[in-house]
Amino acid sequence: MQQHKKKPIVAVLAAVLAGAALTSLAPLASAGTLTIESWRTDDKALWEEVLIPAFAKSHPGITVKFSPTAPPEYDSALSSRLIAGTAGDLVTCRPFDVSLDLYKKGRLEKLNDLPGLQKNFSDAAKVAWQTDDGKDSYCVPMASVIHGFFYNKKIFAELGLKPPKTEAEFFGALDKIKAAGKVAPLALGTADQWESHQIVFTSIGANYWHGEEGRKALIAGTKKFTDPEFVDTWATMAKWAPYLPKGYQAETYGDSQNLFASGKAAIYPTGSWDISYFQANGAGLDFGAFPPPVRKAGDACYISDHTDIGMGINAASKNKADAKVFLEWLASPEFAELYTNKVTGFFSLSNSKPKVQNAVAAEMLSWRNQCKSTIRLNAQIMNRGKPPMENEMWTVDSQVLNGKMTPKDAAERIQSGFAKWYKK
Structure with a gap:
């Protein structure tokens, strides 16, 4: 001063x-x-x-x-x-x-x-x-941003689909969209890497590690990334590969936006910040939103509601x-x-x-009343190592989606890096 x-x-x-x-x-x-x-x-x-x-x-x-x-x-x-x-x-x-x-x-x-x-x-x-x-x-x-999925209402109506609530319904919908052969089931690429972590892993994973409970347990040292709830998240991500667009390994974030905006993809994993983009650039696009599906019916739900x-x-x-x-x-x-x-x-x-x-924004915000909120898994404390866990997660998560790394190997790499510098 x-x-x-x-x-x-x-x-x-x-x-x-x-x-x-x-x-x-x-x-x-x-x-x-x-x-x-x-x-x-x-x-x-x-x-x-x-x-x-x-x-x-x-x-x-x-x-x-x-x-x-x-x-x-x-x-x-x-x-x-x-x-x-x-x-x-x-x-x-x-x-x-x-x-x-x-x-x-x-x-x-x-x-x-x-x-x-x-x-x-x-x-x-x-x-x-x-x-x-x-x-x-x-x-x-x-303010915060909320993660989830956008879906093309016209495509869903044509195929008789409803927004999935469970993982079984989610993959069932993907199978039906793929079988129809008209559009990509999921608009997602791995070229930029960050989406595979910030949008996918920390979003769907919250239902696996129970949001704040799992995040705080990692910081407290009572949980490890090699525990089942984290490995299982990567395993579910690996199952997405058959539903991604052709050549998704070279697809950027902007490419994914354009694919969904043009009506060439049925589902778009995303964050709430993208609402305004599609309203401005999705001419004729009628889309809604659904939260990350729970693992099975009756499970409590968790959302990434990131500060x-x-x-x-x-x-x-x-x-x-x-x-x-x-x-x-x-x-x-x-x-x-x-x-x-x-x-x-x-x-x-x-x-x-x-x-x-805004109708889509109101839908996403309503999830706070249905689910428990959590922040992105590694946002607090866990990024302080070198290289930062955030960077490592981008690499690991995109490689799991690319089929170049197994869920088990992904977990071991992240846990090993974390253990090298973080002592609780």
């Missing part, structure tokens, strides 16, 4: 008033301008035309400016600005280690005393922006009082409903349960 050696009297008085304002967020907040740091360049119009004006209606004395940086440069540019003392007052937070590292370095303000954060969010919603022991919070959760974006306060901000007022609004039901409906497929993590206008 940089400090000036001399401060004019006006500045000193302003600092005193700002400090006093911390004890009463809304009534005593000082007037001024807040700058938001973010990597969401596509959201600039949303913030400037919708979100900031909505905040201004009830907080006319506080000016807010949205100042995004291109996603690839955001982390390094933000770090440089924080070190130099030129960063904005509010910092859009990536989940887990990137933001945790900033907090450990004293760059983000502790938010344990923020009423809205404590009142309006569950422990699971807050975990992406807390210390490993859960004692300190440093960002307010904004994606939050916001914290620059610890060196000179206007923390107003910044806290803004974060209180960010934690409110008003913001939850606005953001969920304006950024389709990104769901507020608030307990307020906003009403969703």
Whole structure:
């Protein structure tokens, strides 16, 4: 944190008033301008035309400016600005280690005393922006993305299919689509690799390792990746190969999107962020969504409801009082409903349960009422080895889908790498 050696009297008085304002967020907040740091360049119009004006209606004395940086440069540019003392007052937070590292370095303000954060969010919603022991919070959760499957309603109707609820029904539907021979059963490729892990493994696997129960057991050391529930997930993935498009090993994420958008594939494993893409690019495409099928009828269901974006306060901000007022609004039901409906497929993590206008988004959000939520398996703590588990998972999962690695070998490789550095 940089400090000036001399401060004019006006500045000193302003600092005193700002400090006093911390004890009463809304009534005593000082007037001024807040700058938001973010990597969401596509959201600039949303913030400037919708979100900031909505905040201004009830907080006319506080000016807010949205100042995004291109996603690839955001982390390094933000770090440089924080070190130099030129960063904005509010910092859009990536989940887990990137933001945790900033907090450990004293760059983000502790938010344990923020009423809205404590009142309006569950422990699971807050975990992406807390210390490993859960004692300190440093960002307010904004939204998550939910994983599942999109399906072409026209193709399903022509074949007399219904959204599958169990794995037997899922593979039965794939068999029927394949037998018809008109379209690819699944729109998925392995060229980019990340989809095989972030979209497939951590999504269908949640039903195998029972979501948070299995994830936390790996961190606690009471479970290993070589245990049946993890090996069985890879085994199920391996069964997908016959239903993937011809030449899927060279198919990119964009290719898969185009295949489904053009009506040439019946089912698309995906995340909720893709809703807006297909609404914009799927001319004539009528699609719905279903959650990862459970292993057998009667099983409890689990969904990957992954924490994606939050916001914290620059610890060196000179206007923390107003910044806290803004974060209180960010934690409110008003913001939850606005953001969920304006950024389709990104769901507020608030307990307020906003009403969703988009039909597919509403369907995916309703899964929270039917299933237990979990985050991506290795997102917390487990990526800290070298190479990161995330990178290893991309390789392993895509190779299982490609038929180049057995489920057992995949499990042993991941467990071996994890055991080399992580001691519980």
